[in-house]
Amino acid sequence: MDIFKNWTDDHTKKFRKDIITVKHRLSETGLFTDEALARLLNKHPSQKLDVCTMGKGTELFPNKFRTGDFRDSDGKTLIEAAKAGKIWINVREAMNVHPEYKAVLDQMYGAISDITGEPTFNARGGILISSPAARVPYHCDQTETILWHVRGKKRMYLYPPTEEYLPDEAYHRIITNDREDDIPYSEDMDKGAKAFDLSEDEMISWRLNAPHRVDNQSYCVSVTTEYSTKESAFKNSVMFTNAVLRQKFGVDSRWADASMPEKYVKSIAGRVLRKIGAYDNPDSDDMVTFKVDKNAPGFIVDVEPYQRAF
Numbered sequence: 001m002d003i004f005k006n007w008t009d010d011h012t013k014k015f016r017k018d019i020i021t022v023k024h025r026l027s028e029t030g031l032f033t034d035e036a037l038a039r040l041l042n043k044h045p046s047q048k049l050d051v052c053t054m055g056k057g058t059e060l061f062p063n064k065f066r067t068g069d070f071r072d073s074d075g076k077t078l079i080e081a082a083k084a085g086k087i088w089i090n091v092r093e094a095m096n097v098h099p100e101y102k103a104v105l106d107q108m109y110g111a112i113s114d115i116t117g118e119p120t121f122n123a124r125g126g127i128l129i130s131s132p133a134a135r136v137p138y139h140c141d142q143t144e145t146i147l148w149h150v151r152g153k154k155r156m157y158l159y160p161p162t163e164e165y166l167p168d169e170a171y172h173r174i175i176t177n178d179r180e181d182d183i184p185y186s187e188d189m190d191k192g193a194k195a196f197d198l199s200e201d202e203m204i205s206w207r208l209n210a211p212h213r214v215d216n217q218s219y220c221v222s223v224t225t226e227y228s229t230k231e232s233a234f235k236n237s238v239m240f241t242n243a244v245l246r247q248k249f250g251v252d253s254r255w256a257d258a259s260m261p262e263k264y265v266k267s268i269a270g271r272v273l274r275k276i277g278a279y280d281n282p283d284s285d286d287m288v289t290f291k292v293d294k295n296a297p298g299f300i301v302d303v304e305p306y307q308r309a310f
């Protein structure tokens, strides 16, 4: 099966240098129907499953996610919760863990390698099942990411990957896992954004690290995939070194100001520093603050917070 319906030479030219959207055939696999997804949720390991709802957050970090306990609900109930309430389900690495989904992931990345002539490595894919009211807050991804929208409608806002939209400090925190992947956001940044209404079976890809946020317009099913390239691995090693320099010595080094030789040295240092754990992370516990409950309005019951251990 040819996974793309309308990939052209122009898409090849712009891939990873600009934003492109292309129609694909994921829904034709039959793996993304409600019935198939309910079966998937029943067998997926709980450690790789996140069921969240949107919190109030703060002014700079709106729509922060809250962690939910889903252990009393079967796959069918979780799908109903996503259709009804404000639930966002991330079936992490679903495309890697289960052979029938892995076969499709291999086709997706095989097609991209064939088209671009470049190898892809460490490709990972998760499945997002989300409510009509779900929103993914402003953030950026540290590897090459593609959103393969499959069912429903979502609007995606993409911002330029410049310091104005993504300060180096915020990126350091992402690289070092110092905090969750949010970066500071304010509404007037929308002036620099491009909005895309994604329809069924449409993928979108953008420049490395370009910040984005997503508003659902209906119940949605999507696949997100990510993989490392030489470019992303190089940048992340340099940024790790800069993060350590900032934390240990208060040195402020900007990515944009650095010469190529400086970046080269820092990329080697970054790999070593990461290995020896040179960056001190504050302990951050994943706290559960609600439970999925079939009989509750919106399937959500608030609970006294407790640490996630499942």
Ligand SMILES: [Fe+2]
Binding pocket: 139, 140, 141, 145, 212
């Ligand atoms: Fe993302």
